[in-house]
Amino acid sequence: MTGTAETDTTPLEALQAAIGWTAEERVDVVERRHLRDYRRAIGADENGTDVPVTITACFLTEPPTMPEALAYGLGWINGGDRFEVHRPLELGNEVTSQLTFTAVEEKKGRTGTLALLTFVTEFRLPDGTLAVRHVGTRVRR
Amino acid sequence: MSAPDNVPEEVTRVETATLRTLVQYAGASGDFYEMHYDLPFARERGHRELAVHGLLKTAWLGRLVEEWFAGRGRVTVLDVSYRGMDFREEPVTCGGRVTGRDGNRVSIEVWTADADGTRTTTGTAEVALTEGPA
Secondary structure (H helix, E strand, O other), X not given: OOOOHHHHOOHHHXXXXXXXXXXXXXEEEOOHHHHHHHHHXXXXXXXXXXXXXXXXXXXOOOOOOOHHHHOOOOOXXXXXXXXXXXXXXXXXXXXXXXXXXXXXXXXXXXXXXXXXXXXXXXXEOOOXXXXXXXXXXXXXX | OXXXXXXXXXXXXXXXXXHHHHHHHHHHHOOOOHHHOOXXXXXXXXXXXXXXXXHHHHXXXXXXXXXXXXXXXXXXXXXEEEOXXXXXXXXXXXXXXXXXXXXXXXXXXXXEEOOOOOEEEEEEEEEEEOOOOO
């Protein structure tokens, strides 16, 4: 038997149908040792206790595990990142987050066709306060 | 002048990622995509060298702005697009320039540039000043 609806679906159509996909919810804590490792990795004073604006990059499901994305192209490229800080994080904060796939756009690049995928992640404190909203543009080609 | 008193209108800093840097960042961030530390893997995908994580470049820019405005304000938005790749052991100039001010909110253009001066990351940041308008 050939030509089932499933096999007729293009990778782009599969991505479009996957809009709304979410990764597993996760809980992370801004821990002292992790903060030190992250600050050192980005060239900051590792003994500092200020939490860098980009720390939630460590709490993203990266690269995303969405099967429809992995079925498109051969690899990932990072297209862009946006961090909106609504409430600055501090050492010891616990944040709950869940990465959500919100949009896809196919474009012709210099080396062929690629797909731009948008993922949104909101990081919330235990009382529900929105601390950070992250928007990531990830490219499959 | 849009920047607060005693805060420069523009700053730049040069960063260079070594293999150690890339591995440290992978470990701290949890992003273990092989393109950043496995040279054969990177070359199979057409890259001449190990690529610097885009989010490491963004972290450099975030640190640049945070240290620039240290004690004067906090970063509320950092928004970047990656225009080109940067590679291991190659200098990356990180820059920021104040572009406007609305009350206690400062708008900033941020970028990274490779050794040729080509901008490999472009974007914006916003800082909320923790003091009244100068």
